[in-house]
Amino acid sequence: MKVKVLGCNGGQSPKVFTSCYLIEDHILIDAGAVCLNLDLEEQRKIDYALITHTHLDHIKDLAFLADNLCGARQNPLTIYGSKETILGLKTHIFNDIIWPDFTVIPSPEQPILKLEVIPTDGSVIDISGFQIKAIPVNHIPGSVGYVVTRDEKTIVFTGDTARTEQIWKQAQQAKDLKAIFTEISFPSSMKELADLSQHFCPQTFQQELKKLAGIEAPIYVSHFKPGLEGPLKREIKDRNLAKLGVHILKQGSNFKF
Numbered sequence: 001m002k003v004k005v006l007g008c009n010g011g012q013s014p015k016v017f018t019s020c021y022l023i024e025d026h027i028l029i030d031a032g033a034v035c036l037n038l039d040l041e042e043q044r045k046i047d048y049a050l051i052t053h054t055h056l057d058h059i060k061d062l063a064f065l066a067d068n069l070c071g072a073r074q075n076p077l078t079i080y081g082s083k084e085t086i087l088g089l090k091t092h093i094f095n096d097i098i099w100p101d102f103t104v105i106p107s108p109e110q111p112i113l114k115l116e117v118i119p120t121d122g123s124v125i126d127i128s129g130f131q132i133k134a135i136p137v138n139h140i141p142g143s144v145g146y147v148v149t150r151d152e153k154t155i156v157f158t159g160d161t162a163r164t165e166q167i168w169k170q171a172q173q174a175k176d177l178k179a180i181f182t183e184i185s186f187p188s189s190m191k192e193l194a195d196l197s198q199h200f201c202p203q204t205f206q207q208e209l210k211k212l213a214g215i216e217a218p219i220y221v222s223h224f225k226p227g228l229e230g231p232l233k234r235e236i237k238d239r240n241l242a243k244l245g246v247h248i249l250k251q252g253s254n255f256k257f
Contacts, residue, residue: 001150001178003255007033008222010057010185016226017251018057021157021181027128029146029157034061035068044072048127050118051081052159053143054088063093066102066112076114080127082134083117084142090115120144135170137161139198147174153257158182160223162198168211177215178257181249183223187231199223202235209244222249
């Protein structure tokens with residue numbers, strides 16, 4: 001299973017891109033940096049996008065991706081998300097006000113986009129040979145993480161979250177867990193803001209790691225807010241989180257599990 005990190009920051013500035021992972025060549029986890037990092041030919045290979053929640057840093061390139069797919073392929077790009085996420089995309093993005101409704105362009109019979117609600121009760125769905133679970137996490141309503149399995153190898157993507165339960169239980173139960181991709185957004189000096197916005201800081205994340213006791217898979221943290229990278233890296237080092245299996249995710253990284 002190949003994973004490319006197209007973006008892994010909590011904001012955008014030159015050469016700093018928001019959340020987006022490419023699995024193999026055709027499945028996205030979030031869509032914050034698709035069009036910034038993939039050429040048109042690569043974009044047109046994407047068949048599915050699994051969206052964790054509707055915050056702009058996780059969905060913004062869906063609009064431009066849809067535009068770039070016009071006339072370039074026969075089958076629609078299928079976007080999966082919780083019912084709240086799909087409703088948000090329909091109501092606030094693809095509404096013919098903010099952006100054209102590509103679910104009926106060029107025709108309702110052959111649209112550019114297809115929006116699908118994914119079950120969030122722990123059910124498994126098959127997407128292109130991958131077994132996918134959408135698991136609720138503690139962020140805005142409708143936020144989910146994804147448990148992705150193929151050939152009995154599993155990767156967990158939490159998306160944005162604060163202290164949570166279900167997705168860690170899924171990680172503990174995975175037979176061959178290869179990696180966890182999760183977040184820390186603010187240094188602990190900004191814990192009040194992190195708690196208010198339902199994100200981790202190193203202090204709360206270190207406490208959360210107790211729920212992952214016994215897991216040997218690497219834990220990659222990202223979603224650092226621009227300008228806070230230095231303080232976050234120093235604090236993660238000072239707390240010796242590397243000894244607990246924590247690694248700072250780098251944009252542009254390529255993994256093969």
